[in-house]
Structures are given as structure tokens and as C-alpha cells.
Amino acid sequence: MIFVAGPFMWLAMSSFPTRLLEGYQSFMSGRYTAERNRYRDLAEAGQEPHTLVIACCDSRAAPETVFDCGPGELFVVRNVANLVPPYAPDGNFHSTSAALEFAVQSLKIRQIVVLGHGRCGGIKAALDVDAAPLSPGDFIGQWMGLLKPAAQQIKDSVLLTSGERQFALEHISIRNSIANLRTFPCVKILEDRGKMALHGAWFDISTGELWVMNSQTGDFSRPETSLA
Structure with missing residues (x-):
């Protein structure tokens, strides 16, 4: 869920490239899910x-x-x-x-x-x-x-x-x-x-x-x- 602070923030969010949001959604359901542990290790260990x-x-x-x-x-x-x-x-x-x-x-x-x-x-x-x-x-x-x-x-x-x-x-x-x-x-x-x-x-x-x-x-x- 995305929380928005006011109409100007919504304008900024709504103008974000749709193709990138779709790609991110695919990334989260695909590669990130498959490599979740690796990403967590990289975040913690550097x-x-x-x-x-x-x-x-x-x-x-x-x-x-x-x-x-x-x-x-x-x-x-x-x-x-x-x-x-x-x-x-x-x-x-x-x-x-x-x-x-x-x-x-x-x-x-x-x-x-x-x-x-x-x-x-x-x-x-x-x-x-x-x-x-x-x-x-x-x-x-x-x-x-x-x-x-x-x-x-x-x-x-x-x-x-x-x-x-x-x-x-x-x-x-x-x-x-x-x-x-x-x-x-x-x-x-x-x-x-x-x-x-x-x-x-x-x-x-x-x-x-x-x-x-x-x-x-x-x-x-x-x-x-x-x-x-």
C-alpha cells in the first residue's frame, strides 16, 4: 500500500513511468522472490x-x-x-x-x-x-x-x-x-x-x-x- 501526503505528492506518484512500475512489479514477483535471501544477505553484509x-x-x-x-x-x-x-x-x-x-x-x-x-x-x-x-x-x-x-x-x-x-x-x-x-x-x-x-x-x-x-x-x- 502506498500512502500519499496531499494532492501534489499524488501528482508526482501518478506521473511515474508506468512501464517502470510494471517492471518493478514483475521483479518483485519474479527475481526478487527467487533471490530474496541473497538480497537480504547483501543488505546486511554489504x-x-x-x-x-x-x-x-x-x-x-x-x-x-x-x-x-x-x-x-x-x-x-x-x-x-x-x-x-x-x-x-x-x-x-x-x-x-x-x-x-x-x-x-x-x-x-x-x-x-x-x-x-x-x-x-x-x-x-x-x-x-x-x-x-x-x-x-x-x-x-x-x-x-x-x-x-x-x-x-x-x-x-x-x-x-x-x-x-x-x-x-x-x-x-x-x-x-x-x-x-x-x-x-x-x-x-x-x-x-x-x-x-x-x-x-x-x-x-x-x-x-x-x-x-x-x-x-x-x-x-x-x-x-x-x-x-
């Missing part, structure tokens, strides 16, 4: 996720869905184009860096995956250097500026089609984010000691294929699975 996933905020590439993980397994950071900025202790606001710091220093996570995906809107924006800002703040333009040098080189290549440019930068962005992860002392020190592993992966929305980055060469290939 979370101990085994992997930090830095993914894109694109609605089509949710890490928990792609990897079929349950509650408490993944610590997920999502932003436009799954980017990791370089280490910059400058006193400004750094959401991704803060989440990384918490995952490594507080949760003691020792596996980090940068998950990119096909048809990424952020990557498309990075390649369209002449596009007008979506707002006066140009937040996406500034954020995607992290890839500006690579995007410019790819854009200038007349040998590539637009699709090939998109595909290439999606992979390069993953390698770029992993390189930036290593600028964080808390990551670099642990990796040098063999206590931290950094991984890259790319998910093809249209086919469901997952491509994993070779940590030595930077190349991407499909892992051998029973579905391959």
Missing part, C-alpha cells in the same frame, strides 16, 4: 562485487544483461562511450574517477573491464567534429574531446568508410581507456605487483557477439565458448 565494469550508458548494452550477472556481482560505472579520463587530482568533479577510486580502494576489486559496443552514439559524435553542440555547455563535445587526437586521425583517412571509422574508434577508445586507467596510482601499483588485471571487451548489439581484447597485442577476438 557488497563484494568481483569485477568493476566501465561501460557506456547506451540502453542497449547493459553489462548485467550482457554478462548475465546477479545482484552484488558487478560494480558498474556507465558514461558516454565508456571513457576513463586520465588521473587528474585537480579538485574538480570527477564521477568516473571517484567510482574507480571507491571500487579499487574500498571494495578491493582487482578485475576491471572496459566494455565498449557497436553503433555507439558517443563515438559517432567524436567523429563528427563539425557537429553543433547540443547545448551551450557542450558537455558531450567536451567529454568526447578525450578521444579527439585519435578521432581526427581516423576521420582524415580517406581509405576508410564511415562504418569502418566508427568500428575502429570504438576499439581504440577501449584501449585508450585502459591506458588512462594506468595513470591512476592505485591501479598502476596493483597491476605492477600482479594484483590487478585490466581487460577490454566490445559487444556487438546487432549479433550479440562479444569480442575480448588481447592484453598483449590490443587485438580483439571472439573467445572460445560453447556458443562459438
Whole structure:
């Protein structure tokens, strides 16, 4: 039962997205009921996720869905184009860096995956250097500026089609984010000691294929699975 305090509260409740309320109802009668004890244990004991996933905020590439993980397994950071900025202790606001710091220093996570995906809107924006800002703040333009040098080189290549440019930068962005992860002392020190592993992966929305980055060469290939 929902108790409402006045007409304005009712207006707020009644405007909540119906699809989400329906989804919540299904969650409570399905998954939550089946995993009730697990949720209670997580609430009492706290979370101990085994992997930090830095993914894109694109609605089509949710890490928990792609990897079929349950509650408490993944610590997920999502932003436009799954980017990791370089280490910059400058006193400004750094959401991704803060989440990384918490995952490594507080949760003691020792596996980090940068998950990119096909048809990424952020990557498309990075390649369209002449596009007008979506707002006066140009937040996406500034954020995607992290890839500006690579995007410019790819854009200038007349040998590539637009699709090939998109595909290439999606992979390069993953390698770029992993390189930036290593600028964080808390990551670099642990990796040098063999206590931290950094991984890259790319998910093809249209086919469901997952491509994993070779940590030595930077190349991407499909892992051998029973579905391959």
C-alpha cells in the first residue's frame, strides 16, 4: 500500500513511468522472490562485487544483461562511450574517477573491464567534429574531446568508410581507456605487483557477439565458448 501526503505528492506518484512500475512489479514477483535471501544477505553484509565494469550508458548494452550477472556481482560505472579520463587530482568533479577510486580502494576489486559496443552514439559524435553542440555547455563535445587526437586521425583517412571509422574508434577508445586507467596510482601499483588485471571487451548489439581484447597485442577476438 502506498500512502500519499496531499494532492501534489499524488501528482508526482501518478506521473511515474508506468512501464517502470510494471517492471518493478514483475521483479518483485519474479527475481526478487527467487533471490530474496541473497538480497537480504547483501543488505546486511554489504557488497563484494568481483569485477568493476566501465561501460557506456547506451540502453542497449547493459553489462548485467550482457554478462548475465546477479545482484552484488558487478560494480558498474556507465558514461558516454565508456571513457576513463586520465588521473587528474585537480579538485574538480570527477564521477568516473571517484567510482574507480571507491571500487579499487574500498571494495578491493582487482578485475576491471572496459566494455565498449557497436553503433555507439558517443563515438559517432567524436567523429563528427563539425557537429553543433547540443547545448551551450557542450558537455558531450567536451567529454568526447578525450578521444579527439585519435578521432581526427581516423576521420582524415580517406581509405576508410564511415562504418569502418566508427568500428575502429570504438576499439581504440577501449584501449585508450585502459591506458588512462594506468595513470591512476592505485591501479598502476596493483597491476605492477600482479594484483590487478585490466581487460577490454566490445559487444556487438546487432549479433550479440562479444569480442575480448588481447592484453598483449590490443587485438580483439571472439573467445572460445560453447556458443562459438
